[in-house]
Amino acid sequence: MRNSFVKKTIVTVLIISLIPFAIFTAILINMVQSFEEERLEDSLNMIISEKMQTMKKDLQKVESEVNNLAQWAQETAHYPVDSAQLSADYQRNRQNVLEASGKETSTYLPSHIPLTEEIATEIIQTEAMVPAMASMVRQNGELAYVYTVTARGFMRVYPYLDNQIFAPDHDQRTDPFYTIANQPHNLNSANWTKPYYDYGGNGWIITCSQSYYRQDGTSGGVVCADVILDKLVxxxxxxxxxxxxxxxxxxxxxxxxxxxxxxxxxxxxxxxxxxxxxxxxxxxxxxxxxxxxxxxxxxxxxxxxxxxxxxxxxxxxxxxxxxxxxxxxxxxxxSVGREYLTVGVWAVLFILLILVSILGSLLSRRIIAPILKLTENVKKMDQGNLVPLPVDTSDEVGMLASAFNSMGQKLGQYTGELIYSKNQLESVFNSIDDTMMILDGDYGIKKINKGRLEEGGLACCYQILRGQEEPCRNCPVGDTARLLNKHKSEVACGGDIFEVASYPVLDEEGKLKEIVVFEKSVTGEKLMEKELFQSEKMAVIGQMVAGVTHELKTPLAVIKGASFLLKGGADGKEWEEIMGEMDANLARAEKIVYNMLDFSKSSWGESRLHDSRKLLDQLYMLVRQECVRKGISVQLNTGEEPVNVFGNSDSLKNIFLNIMTNALEAMEEGGKLTIQANYTQEGNVCVYFRNTGTQILEENLGKIFEPFFTTKEKGTGLGLWLVYKEVIRSRGSIKVTNQPDGVEVRILLPGGPEENNVEGDVRV
Missing domain, CATH: 3.30.450.20 (PAS domain)
Structure with missing residues (x-):
């Protein structure tokens, strides 16, 4: 009874009941929490808005009064006064600081600034500002001091402030309250300093400053109001x-x-x-x-x-x-909602358990007996006795018995059909011309078509087919056994190349049971592709000969001219310069020739790491004259650090050169070709080719990599097809897209031999 239907039914009902209960509970809790969040957010927003309005009002009041004081200072700066009428109370103290004792305000002129006629005029003019300063302090309890500092360094402060707190040579014009008001973007507006400790002993303050001007348009100075920070906040x-x-x-x-x-x-x-x-x-x-x-x-x-x-x-x-x-x-x-929900949740759970118990008791009496009888009869069928089961009831149990009888009848028919299908598949398996076999996880042959296995028992595939003692290099069987998915690769053995595909066969637990391997010789196809690649490359070289010839003319002309100068009897330093120029141009000509020879020769060796910038520079030398002729600018962005790409050098050259020549052909009227190479986050290399030439028709984007498809009058339609084949062979991907100003080709290639395939087969 451990696995009885009734118990499973009760558990099922309990689970089904709990699902809507859990959903309802989650929705209820979410609603309560959302309501609390909204209520809390509204309350806090209302409180902070009220605080902000209060502070903003206080600050704007100070700004308004400082603005008025700046206008008053500007007006007083225009008053005509006689500097000779300066009060005798203004005297230099023992520290040579100009001050006036017994005044309502304090004044300060640093010891290093002489009392000129202009400063004397400012002292008299600022005395007219004292009533306005006093009014500001009386009406604003948070203000500590109100003062003005002229552009010539004189300061007047209200209320009185002992000058001893300043150094004798302290220049107020270097303080933040002065410099902030005289910055170009702060002129004619009120400006606030950061908090700083007050010279007058009022603790931390902030200062509101504004500049004012004389009649001639020059800066007259600034007016300031010190706000006590504790009172403001x-x-x-x-x-x-x-x-x-x-x-x-x-x-x-x-x-x-x-x-x-x-x-x-x-x-x-x-x-x-x-x-x-x-x-x-x-x-x-x-x-x-x-x-x-x-x-x-x-x-x-x-x-x-x-x-x-x-x-x-x-x-x-x-x-x-x-x-x-x-x-x-x-x-x-x-948060108060969760406490109220706890009691309700437990109450509903208790009621739910009672209902499920009643349902279980009912199901035990009405269903368990017929089910047990039906189970005994089905066991007989499981032992191979396909005799029809007795049908005693017309309810669901009787219907189930009738279904078992129908199933038994069809099982007999299906058994015969399976035997026929097995024989049919065996014939198909043996009729395939290429090699097809079934292996275990250790390369052991379990079955092979057409009697390819000699007498003496089964062995490993690489022993029977290759005559060697270890698996073939690049064999996909090992990856299939390890990763449990389909793999396909090319295997070279001797002078032949095989295309090998391996497919895993898993058991009901998802474990590897066997591997189906299909092997096809593609030696002829590969040789043909190699010849096509070399032909395509030589065709491009033929198109570039004129450019290379022009490249060689320049160093040859320089050498010829140098030879003429040498014949003219050059000596000493001039002779050394001529010989140096000849050596440099000989090296340049040699580099051009070797570059052409290196590119034109076949190099189908093993894949290795290549500096992408070196490859692209080498290719650019071949097309540079064509770019000059058409007025095409080339921008090569590979960064200061080398970007190494893994692959066959001949294959990479053909891929990059074909894309570059296609880009040049698309820009007959001139334009710009941008080439960029960089690493991706996965360690692969992405090479972009962006040109500003003619876009590709949308209906042709899906066809450009098909063989023999071309829109050129003299094109073969094999260039991009061969590029696509080489990119896929290099375990990379290529994507061509139209851009607002031209076409972009993105090629993604491995950055090392350990990298996996990158992004798959992406065409457009």
Missing amino acids: QSIVDFRIGDSGFAFIIDENGGVVYHPYMEAIKGNMGDTFQINYAENYQESPVRKQLLKAMQADKSGLVSFNAEGRKKAVVFERLDTIDWIVGIEIDKEEY
Whole structure:
């Protein structure tokens, strides 16, 4: 009863019942979680929007007042004053710094800047700005100081600031608040500095600066307002949500403006705040990714896992000052749906188990007895007794018994047909002229057609067919036994070449049972292909002779001229230069001749690694004159490092040259040929040929690799067919596509002998 039908039925019903229950539960949980996510996101967006509006309003108010002060400074710079009326209160102190005691504001002129008539005029003119400065400070509690720094280096500050905090030669024009306002793209607008430690002892501040101009259009200086950072971000500092939620501010580069978990840092006067958001979390990869997300978008919500908890950050960019304001929460504090679902899930499971138990009891009484009786009768049929089974009932069990009777009758018929089919296949197997055999996984022959096996028992295929003691090189049988799939390759033995294909036969468990091997001699075909390749290559060489001849004319002309100069009695340094020029041109002519000879000779040796740039340079020399004649520019991009391609050199030359000549023929009116070779991620080599010539008709793209297909008046139609054959033989692929400005040919080849076939047979 271990494998009884009833038990299987109960399990099936239980599984079928659990599927919709699981789907319903998943949908319910997803709905609850989605609702919680939407509710949480809406709440956070509303909160951060409110905080942003408050801060933006405060910053815009400061910007507006700084703008007004800049206009006031520009107006006062036009006031006509008499520099001789400068108050005697302005005196140099012991450190030679110009200051005025007893004033409402403090003034500062570095010790190295002389008090000129122009600066004296500026001092008097800036006194008119004091009421406006005082009004700004009184109306804005977050402002620490309001001041102006002229283009000549004079500074006036409100309220009074002791000059002793500055070095005697400190030039305010080198400080960030001055330089940021005088950058070309920041002129005539309010600009904010990064946080830095206040010289006046107000802690961390940021400064809003704006430039102004004199009547002659030159820079008059800048006006500034120092905002106390703690007061500006007070609404962010005081914000808390839940037990762990908090708000923070960073700048566009990730520098922390405010963060509750950051240690309180007291800086030196003038120091810029340099703590980075990710550094605050010990360079956490999760925090780095979060920082990138906040820097990439203007606003959003990012969920992440950190410190073993599910968290979320909602953020929004404060465009006024290029700050990012964020709120971080612990999402698990706001997830309440899962607790309510637990009780319901267990209740439904309990009810489901009760229903399945009742169903199992019913099935046991109504089905198990007839099934057991039917099983006993089927066992008799399994023993070879095909006598019809008794049919006692008219229900499904009776119908099953009738089906077994029909099956027994057909089994008798099928047995006879199988014997006939076996004899028929045996005749077909023995009638094949080429070699066909069945091997085991160790090359042992189990069966071979036409009595090719001599008497004395079966042995390994390479012993019987080749007379050798080890498997043939490139034999696909080993790959089929190892990878359990079809393999096909060419095998050379003696002076013959065979095309061998091997097919695995697997048992019901997917394990190798035997291998079917088909072998066909292709020696004649290969010799013909070799002759065709050599003929095609020599035809191309014939077309290139004129170009090579022109190439040789140049060095010969140089040598002839040098010979004439030598006869004229050249000596000394001139003689050495002439001989050097002759040697260089002799080497050039020799290289051209050897290049032609090397390309034209047959080299059907073994495959090896070749420098693709060397091959392409060699081929370009053959077609360079043709490119010059047609006005075609050639761009060869292979990089500084060598890109090595694995294959037969003669085959690679024919492939590349055929593609290059086809590209030149497509650009009769001139154009550009781009050749690029580089490695792929898999270690293979991809060579691109892109030309700006005539496109291929769409209906012809699928035919260009067929033998004897050509659109040229004098073409043979064998060039691209031979290219395709060689690419496939080199375990590569080729693809031709039309581009908006011409045609692209992509050839993918192995980068080494250990690489597998690349991408398969891709034509168009």
